Amino acid sequence: MNYRRDFIKTSLFLSPAIFCPKLIFSKPAQQKKVLLLGDSISIGYTPFVQDMMKHLALVSRPMLPDGSAENCEGTTNGVQNIRRWIGDTKWDLIHFNFGLHDLKHVDPVTGENSSNPADPLQADLKEYKNNLKQIVEELKRTGADLIFATTTPYPDTVNNPLRDPGMSEKYNRVAVKIMNRNNIDINDLYTFAKPRLQEIQLPNNVHFTEEGYRALGRKVIDRITEHLEYPQYR
Template identity: 45%
Template sequence: MLHPVMIRTLIVLLMLLQEKNDPAFAPVTDDPKLPRVLLIGDSISIGYTVPVRKLLEGKANVHRIWENGGPTSNGIEKLDAWLAKGKWDVVHFNWGLHDLKYVKDKQQVPIEDYEKNLRELVKKLKGTGAALVWCSTTPVPEGDQRPVRKSEDAPKYNAVAKKVMEENDIAINDLYAFALPKLKEIQLPSNVHYTPKGYQALGEEVARNLQAALQKK
């Protein structure tokens, strides 16, 4: 019988392989009559991209960055390139799960640097003129995980992000609060990722927040 840690490792490897051929990365042909939406985020956002596209079909051209957004440090390096694919009406964005994860007993991006990076990223995003929607980092479940993440860190990073967004008058899609009471039904066991049913639920909440942002444009 496989050890539980090995099983979780295999699940993560399978997810990484699936990302390469994920329909979330399929090219989008814009309808010029519709607004353009950009999704920025990690594998959680990859999982809800297709549901969001289907839910907003005929209402918006929904694009996403062509990769896993990773931590804020990756955003600092690549945001200009991600934004360069035309004018955006709404940008829905998140960083967090890769910032708070532990690499060799240290968080990949300590919370002080996370705040600093977020402020720089928000400044660039505001320069686009798009309506901005911050998506809070989704819950980290209890239990042993690889890479190591701790459930208590997500609320701490979200609190920092909330402060930055409120100071900049940016709308917040609190996906953490949305997902938390439903984790047993929608999240994989001892894993930050979600079941197909879970990604559909997240996608519905993201689409609802995007529609609200589009109505204000």
């Protein structure tokens, strides 16, 4: 989409001093390794996080052979690929999210996106819970500091595929219980974005404007820097 391509181009030239001035004045002796896992929402804010944190951490995300960002999609895909995404790198911190794809309707035969309310969800709440538990267990084995980002809200009416109103809240409740049991910190992007949707989200869409991704990116940066305990953020 043009808005995402334009966002990536422009974000690479934004001055860190404008939005996160503290990030450019000190550099740790050894940069931390940070992994971002998530769907297209995380793809949208990844370039901003990478650019703003380039003096503090090496921020990575799964990439495809052609050099484009890989969409981690839902928990079903996550269970299948989590070990590959982690790889052999010793990550200091992993910021992850699953949910927005799980709650969409899909054709039961083809598995393709659907606008038919009679078609099933990609992963219902029970499946989501079981899948997310497996993913968390794999992430915990890395020894990395973990942050789970809640699934962002969306309008009651969205373009294909169909996502029923209010499902983010239901999936987030399940996810938060799992994270609490595992002592995993939560980056509540849902609560952050909810009152700002008219300003930062595209109409009838789950995706965000350039400014919306920039705002989400700042929220992600704030939580990451808190966890990595850089002196200027203590």
